[in-house]
Amino acid sequence: MVSVLVVDDHPVVRSGIRALLSSLDGIEVCGEADSGESALREAHLLKPDVVIMDVHMPGGDGIEATRRICSALPNTAVLVLTMFEDQATVLAALEAGARGYLLKGAGQDEIEHALHAAAVGETVFGPSIAKQLLDAAVGTKRVPAAAFPQLTPRELQILDRIARGDGNAAIARSFEVANKTVSNHISAIFAKLRVATRAEAIVLARDNGLGRTASGEP
The missing domain is CATH 3.40.50.2300 (Response regulator)
Structure with a gap:
């Protein structure tokens, strides 16, 4: 019992x-x-x-x-x-x-x-919880962290999504958070990377291996 x-x-x-x-x-x-x-x-x-x-x-x-x-x-x-x-x-x-x-x-x-x-x-x-945890684990492993040690794991994941061309709303849906939360993360990312625009962040991220699919292709 x-x-x-x-x-x-x-x-x-x-x-x-x-x-x-x-x-x-x-x-x-x-x-x-x-x-x-x-x-x-x-x-x-x-x-x-x-x-x-x-x-x-x-x-x-x-x-x-x-x-x-x-x-x-x-x-x-x-x-x-x-x-x-x-x-x-x-x-x-x-x-x-x-x-x-x-x-x-x-x-x-x-x-x-x-x-x-x-x-x-x-x-x-x-x-749905098991799938979410699996997706998070796979996503974390796939994103190379060495180039951006100043970023938190979540910031790194968001930068990866930015480098793939995803907008804030799509990123928010992916991580099941509010748009405002994503905006706050992006502001922190830009400050830590010393970039002023999304375009600058994308170039920097892609130059360091982010923004690629699980197979490693652009």
Whole structure:
């Protein structure tokens, strides 16, 4: 029997998750919490096998709660269940120690599998999250970093996309961030590279091997 603590700030969502889990064999909901702080208290009190954790909640962030639970209760796994699928949130959750990441809207079978997998120490991701992480890993490996050590990994990826001719909107869609976020990154890139225009940045980037496809062709 896998004991589960459900953490979400919306009562209707918690009720829905509890109802879903109650219908599954081998799953027992042992408690609920509506914030990161209450999740910590309940986790220490109940010591569940798995905590289903939302990310952005008032009264205590789910990422910080995940970090503290994973640190204090190594036998309790945290499975993130949220609507947020931006790369920064996913990576923050994994760095905090989450053992899985699913999006709200995941099917019953997917959630059931993820809970049992997390309880025995496996790591599990929803299909779109797994693809996003794979794309990010491949993209990071493909972009040569030696020529621009002053840039962060994300800035390097954005410079690569600029060198390929992508506009800000396309880059924002690719990384699932706001256009303003991309604009801020580009301003930082231009300042670090001491260039004033997009054209200058493209020439510099392509001269150093960026802006090419995975096969290495222009």
